[in-house]
Every structure is written in C-alpha cells, then in structure tokens.
Amino acid sequence: MTIKRRLFFSNIRMVVITFVVFSLITRIMFMFMRTTWEPNQEVMENMRIAMESYRDVSNPGFFMAWSILIIAASFIAVSIVNSYLTHRMTRRIIKPLEPLGEGVRQIQENNLAYRIDYNDNDEFRPICDAFNEMAEKLEASTVQKEKDEANRRELIAGISHDLRTPLTSIKGCIEGIETGVASTPEMKEKYLSIIKDKAGVLEHVIEQLFLFSKLDMDEFPINLRKTEIGSAISEMIEDLIAEYNERGLKIELDDIPKEIFANVDVFLLRNVIINIIENSVKYKTKERGLFAIKSAIKDNTVILNFSDDGPGIKPDEYAKLFNVFYRADPARNKKGNGGETRLHRASSSGSGLGLAISAKIIERMGGSISARAADEGGLAIEIRLPMVQNNAE
Numbered sequence: 001m002t003i004k005r006r007l008f009f010s011n012i013r014m015v016v017i018t019f020v021v022f023s024l025i026t027r028i029m030f031m032f033m034r035t036t037w038e039p040n041q042e043v044m045e046n047m048r049i050a051m052e053s054y055r056d057v058s059n060p061g062f063f064m065a066w067s068i069l070i071i072a073a074s075f076i077a078v079s080i081v082n083s084y085l086t087h088r089m090t091r092r093i094i095k096p097l098e099p100l101g102e103g104v105r106q107i108q109e110n111n112l113a114y115r116i117d118y119n120d121n122d123e124f125r126p127i128c129d130a131f132n133e134m135a136e137k138l139e140a141s142t143v144q145k146e147k148d149e150a151n152r153r154e155l156i157a158g159i160s161h162d163l164r165t166p167l168t169s170i171k172g173c174i175e176g177i178e179t180g181v182a183s184t185p186e187m188k189e190k191y192l193s194i195i196k197d198k199a200g201v202l203e204h205v206i207e208q209l210f211l212f213s214k215l216d217m218d219e220f221p222i223n224l225r226k227t228e229i230g231s232a233i234s235e236m237i238e239d240l241i242a243e244y245n246e247r248g249l250k251i252e253l254d255d256i257p258k259e260i261f262a263n264v265d266v267f268l269l270r271n272v273i274i275n276i277i278e279n280s281v282k283y284k285t286k287e288r289g290l291f292a293i294k295s296a297i298k299d300n301t302v303i304l305n306f307s308d309d310g311p312g313i314k315p316d317e318y319a320k321l322f323n324v325f326y327r328a329d330p331a332r333n334k335k336g337n338g339g340e341t342r343l344h345r346a347s348s349s350g351s352g353l354g355l356a357i358s359a360k361i362i363e364r365m366g367g368s369i370s371a372r373a374a375d376e377g378g379l380a381i382e383i384r385l386p387m388v389q390n391n392a393e
Helices: 003-036 041-055 060-108 124-178 185-216 229-246 266-283 354-364
Strands: 225-228 249-253 261-264 289-298 301-308 368-373 379-388
Touching: 060 124, 124 185, 185 354, 225 229, 229 249, 229 261, 229 266, 229 289, 229 301, 249 266, 261 266, 261 379, 266 289, 266 301, 266 354, 266 379, 354 368, 354 379
Parallel strands: 249 289
Antiparallel strands: 225 261, 289 301, 301 379, 368 379
C-alpha cells in the first residue's frame, strides 16, 4: 500500500475512532451517573431541573460547563488517537529509510556488492531499486577501472621492455664504434646495420602503440569500403609468401569463394593478417612451420580461419590472447619437449600489441575475432565479417 493511501485511511480511522471514543465517554458518564445516584424522587427531580436548565439558554453556566467537559474529552481523545496513528505512520515511513541509510553507509565503506532487499510495493520501492541499480553500475565501473589500471600498468611495463631491448643494442653498437671495437670497415658496417635494424624495431613499436591508442579512443579513421574479400586476401598473401618462406613459415591459402563482399578497410585488414602471421613466426617451434588460411560462408558472414602447427594454449587462455601485453604464468611457458608454448605469446614482433590491435580493428569493422585450437595442434585465429550484397552501396 502506498504512503498516500496509508495517510488517507489513517485520517479516516482517526475520525471514526474519535467518534467512537466520544460516544463511549458520553455513555460511561451517563452510566456512572445512574450507578452512583440513587433513583429517588429528589434525584430525578434534580436531573429534570438540570436538563431543563441545560435547555434554557438563559442559564448558561451549566451549559458552558457541560460543553467544556465534552470539548476537553474530545480533545483528549483526538490527541491520543492522533499521537498513536502519527507514531505508527512515522514508523512505517522511517522503516524503509533504515536500509537506505545502511546502503549509503556500505557504499561509503566501498562495499559495492551491497544490495537493498525491499519487498513492499510503495513509493520507496523505486528508490531502493534505483539505489541497487546505482550500486551495480558503481561496482561494474570500479571493476572496469581496476582492469584498465592493470592493463595500463602492463602496457607501460611491456612498452618499457620492448623499447629497452633495441635501445640497449643501439647503445652497445654506438659505444663499440666510439671505442674502436669496430675497427674495420666491415665491423662498422655490421654495427651500423644492427643500429638500423633496431631503429626499425623501435619505429614499429612506436607505430603500433600510436595505432592502438588511436583505436582505443576511437580516433583512428576507418575507411570502410565494399571489398571482394577473396581477391583482396589473395593479393595480400601473394605479396607475403616469399618473405615468410625465407623466415621458415610456409603459407598455404585455400581457394576463397569469389564474389563475396564485405565492408572493410583493406589497409587495416592487411595489418591484422600480418600481425597474425608474425605471431605464428615468433612462436613456431619447427624449423619450417605451416600457416594455413581457409574460409567459409555461414549466415551471411565471411569466416576467415588462420591456423598454424606451432604450440597451442589452454582453452581458458583463448580470450586473454587479445589483451594488451598478455603474459601468462612464466612457469607454464615451457612444453614437455622444451619448446616454448604460446601461453607466453601475445602478438607480432614482440611488441605485445599486435593481436590487441587486430581485435580492435575487426571490431571497428563490425566483425569479431576469436582463438581456438587448430586442427594441426597449434593455434587458430578466426575472424568473422558481415557480408554485403554485390549491388550494395
């Protein structure tokens, strides 16, 4: 029952109870008079005279006394009833305020999991529901904030590591040239080549970090165009086969259905594919690894599957693979045969950003990316992109 209805019925009860109490008081007074006064002729005559005096406005004394007595009794009765009903109603209003106050105290003490259990269907119900919704959002926001803070710390640690390694090599080569360790033209050329190579690594890390930050803030422009996926991927892979073949990775591309279109940014899609391939190159355990690309069409969705025959990861690690600078427990970074498992692998070129960037790019294209075990025993990355009709704009 709502508080408005409670007040309405409370006022009705107050009027009814006052009327009943007044009637009882009057009844008791007359009963008292009948039991204490003997009904002899003299008493009855005096009562008759009193009643006639009451009716006679010329004798106001008795009338005034009787009126004052009735008013006083009524006032006392109304005051008692009103005090009782007011106390009861106040208690009904204060009762739901207690869990609200306790909820505020729990939130102040950072107990964001606290929820108010309020079952009455009155004006306080929406307030309690709103409090619970607020607490739920605060809890989710705090969890996300802690997660973002952990990712930020991991990002800084990863970037520091990936920058320190090539910088150390560059610094060592420069000192070698300055101190005369590289005394011959051949040695100097070798040192300069190392410096150039490590500078390229630094440039790549910085570019990846810049790209990730822009994607994370939705500030990187995505140039989506209707693209024939089969032809686009075939051209990309043809340009990459020779390079990765020299690096010990054989790329096999199955026939991708033609005339299948999707809205993609070709440049960024190429970035995604390279990141996936680089991840396989970095963590391959065989002298010559295998990287297979397959495709399928299902429910108006283009499914691209990239798999290798390298080490795999546990099922509960698949989603974490796309986290920024993901690193697993170092104690599990070795397989039984001594090869490094992919529990420690994160992305291309050791920057720890490649797969995280790939996930954000695919999401911006309206698709999804996931990891699973490959048929060859390694890792498979699956990309799903929504199809568009050939005549679509």
